[in-house]
Amino acid sequence: MSEINWHQDDVTFETMREAEVWADSLSNEFYSRVINGYITPDNKIAYALSFYLASLDILIVHTQEILADNSYVYKVWVEEKE
Incomplete structure:
Protein backbone atom coordinates (compact mmCIF):
# COMPACT_ATOMS: atom_id res chain seq x y z
CA MET A 1 0.00 0.00 0.00
CA SER A 2 1.29 3.44 -0.88
CA GLU A 3 1.63 6.32 1.55
CA ILE A 4 -1.63 8.01 2.49
CA ASN A 5 -1.94 11.70 1.68
CA ASP A 10 -13.58 20.09 11.06
CA VAL A 11 -16.57 20.67 8.79
CA THR A 12 -19.88 19.22 10.02
CA PHE A 13 -23.33 19.45 8.52
CA GLU A 14 -26.86 19.35 9.86
CA THR A 15 -28.32 17.26 7.07
CA MET A 16 -27.29 14.22 5.10
CA ARG A 17 -27.94 16.10 1.85
CA GLU A 18 -25.37 18.78 2.76
CA ALA A 19 -22.87 16.06 3.65
CA GLU A 20 -23.52 14.30 0.33
CA VAL A 21 -22.80 17.46 -1.66
CA TRP A 22 -19.57 18.00 0.30
CA ALA A 23 -18.53 14.35 -0.11
CA ASP A 24 -19.24 14.45 -3.83
CA SER A 25 -16.86 17.37 -4.23
CA LEU A 26 -14.24 15.58 -2.10
CA SER A 27 -14.53 12.44 -4.18
CA ASN A 28 -13.18 14.42 -7.16
CA GLU A 29 -9.96 14.99 -5.22
CA PHE A 30 -9.70 11.24 -4.67
CA TYR A 31 -10.42 10.49 -8.34
CA SER A 32 -7.72 12.93 -9.44
CA ARG A 33 -5.36 11.47 -6.80
CA VAL A 34 -4.80 14.78 -5.02
CA ILE A 35 -5.61 13.00 -1.76
CA ASN A 36 -6.25 9.39 -0.84
CA GLY A 37 -7.32 9.80 2.78
CA TYR A 38 -9.80 12.00 4.63
CA ILE A 39 -10.40 12.60 8.35
CA THR A 40 -13.63 14.18 9.60
CA PRO A 41 -15.64 14.53 12.81
CA ASP A 42 -18.88 14.18 10.80
CA ASN A 43 -20.06 10.60 10.34
CA LYS A 44 -22.44 11.75 7.58
CA ILE A 45 -19.54 12.95 5.45
CA ALA A 46 -17.59 9.72 6.04
CA TYR A 47 -20.63 7.64 5.11
CA ALA A 48 -21.37 9.56 1.92
CA LEU A 49 -17.73 9.72 0.86
CA SER A 50 -17.33 5.96 1.37
CA PHE A 51 -20.41 5.35 -0.75
CA TYR A 52 -19.20 7.54 -3.62
CA LEU A 53 -15.71 6.05 -3.61
CA ALA A 54 -16.97 2.46 -3.43
CA SER A 55 -18.87 2.99 -6.68
CA LEU A 56 -15.55 2.78 -8.55
CA ASP A 57 -14.35 -0.74 -9.28
CA ILE A 58 -10.72 0.37 -9.24
CA LEU A 59 -10.64 1.39 -5.55
CA ILE A 60 -10.66 -0.48 -2.26
CA VAL A 61 -12.26 1.75 0.38
CA HIS A 62 -11.23 1.55 4.03
CA THR A 63 -12.98 3.21 6.96
CA GLN A 64 -12.17 3.59 10.63
CA LYS A 75 -11.16 8.11 8.57
CA VAL A 76 -11.80 7.14 4.97
CA TRP A 77 -8.94 6.10 2.72
CA VAL A 78 -8.49 4.24 -0.52
CA GLU A 79 -6.03 2.07 -2.31
CA GLU A 80 -6.11 1.08 -5.93
CA LYS A 81 -6.92 -2.49 -6.89
CA GLU A 82 -4.14 -4.26 -8.69
Whole structure:
Protein backbone atom coordinates (compact mmCIF):
# COMPACT_ATOMS: atom_id res chain seq x y z
CA MET A 1 0.00 0.00 0.00
CA SER A 2 1.29 3.44 -0.88
CA GLU A 3 1.63 6.32 1.55
CA ILE A 4 -1.63 8.01 2.49
CA ASN A 5 -1.94 11.70 1.68
CA TRP A 6 -4.45 12.75 4.36
CA HIS A 7 -6.76 15.74 4.26
CA GLN A 8 -8.44 16.74 7.52
CA ASP A 9 -11.01 19.36 8.37
CA ASP A 10 -13.58 20.09 11.06
CA VAL A 11 -16.57 20.67 8.79
CA THR A 12 -19.88 19.22 10.02
CA PHE A 13 -23.33 19.45 8.52
CA GLU A 14 -26.86 19.35 9.86
CA THR A 15 -28.32 17.26 7.07
CA MET A 16 -27.29 14.22 5.10
CA ARG A 17 -27.94 16.10 1.85
CA GLU A 18 -25.37 18.78 2.76
CA ALA A 19 -22.87 16.06 3.65
CA GLU A 20 -23.52 14.30 0.33
CA VAL A 21 -22.80 17.46 -1.66
CA TRP A 22 -19.57 18.00 0.30
CA ALA A 23 -18.53 14.35 -0.11
CA ASP A 24 -19.24 14.45 -3.83
CA SER A 25 -16.86 17.37 -4.23
CA LEU A 26 -14.24 15.58 -2.10
CA SER A 27 -14.53 12.44 -4.18
CA ASN A 28 -13.18 14.42 -7.16
CA GLU A 29 -9.96 14.99 -5.22
CA PHE A 30 -9.70 11.24 -4.67
CA TYR A 31 -10.42 10.49 -8.34
CA SER A 32 -7.72 12.93 -9.44
CA ARG A 33 -5.36 11.47 -6.80
CA VAL A 34 -4.80 14.78 -5.02
CA ILE A 35 -5.61 13.00 -1.76
CA ASN A 36 -6.25 9.39 -0.84
CA GLY A 37 -7.32 9.80 2.78
CA TYR A 38 -9.80 12.00 4.63
CA ILE A 39 -10.40 12.60 8.35
CA THR A 40 -13.63 14.18 9.60
CA PRO A 41 -15.64 14.53 12.81
CA ASP A 42 -18.88 14.18 10.80
CA ASN A 43 -20.06 10.60 10.34
CA LYS A 44 -22.44 11.75 7.58
CA ILE A 45 -19.54 12.95 5.45
CA ALA A 46 -17.59 9.72 6.04
CA TYR A 47 -20.63 7.64 5.11
CA ALA A 48 -21.37 9.56 1.92
CA LEU A 49 -17.73 9.72 0.86
CA SER A 50 -17.33 5.96 1.37
CA PHE A 51 -20.41 5.35 -0.75
CA TYR A 52 -19.20 7.54 -3.62
CA LEU A 53 -15.71 6.05 -3.61
CA ALA A 54 -16.97 2.46 -3.43
CA SER A 55 -18.87 2.99 -6.68
CA LEU A 56 -15.55 2.78 -8.55
CA ASP A 57 -14.35 -0.74 -9.28
CA ILE A 58 -10.72 0.37 -9.24
CA LEU A 59 -10.64 1.39 -5.55
CA ILE A 60 -10.66 -0.48 -2.26
CA VAL A 61 -12.26 1.75 0.38
CA HIS A 62 -11.23 1.55 4.03
CA THR A 63 -12.98 3.21 6.96
CA GLN A 64 -12.17 3.59 10.63
CA GLU A 65 -13.95 5.14 13.60
CA ILE A 66 -11.62 6.42 16.33
CA LEU A 67 -12.49 7.75 19.77
CA ALA A 68 -10.23 10.72 20.51
CA ASP A 69 -10.68 13.31 23.27
CA ASN A 70 -14.18 12.04 24.13
CA SER A 71 -15.47 12.40 20.57
CA TYR A 72 -15.29 10.34 17.42
CA VAL A 73 -13.34 11.04 14.26
CA TYR A 74 -13.84 9.10 11.06
CA LYS A 75 -11.16 8.11 8.57
CA VAL A 76 -11.80 7.14 4.97
CA TRP A 77 -8.94 6.10 2.72
CA VAL A 78 -8.49 4.24 -0.52
CA GLU A 79 -6.03 2.07 -2.31
CA GLU A 80 -6.11 1.08 -5.93
CA LYS A 81 -6.92 -2.49 -6.89
CA GLU A 82 -4.14 -4.26 -8.69
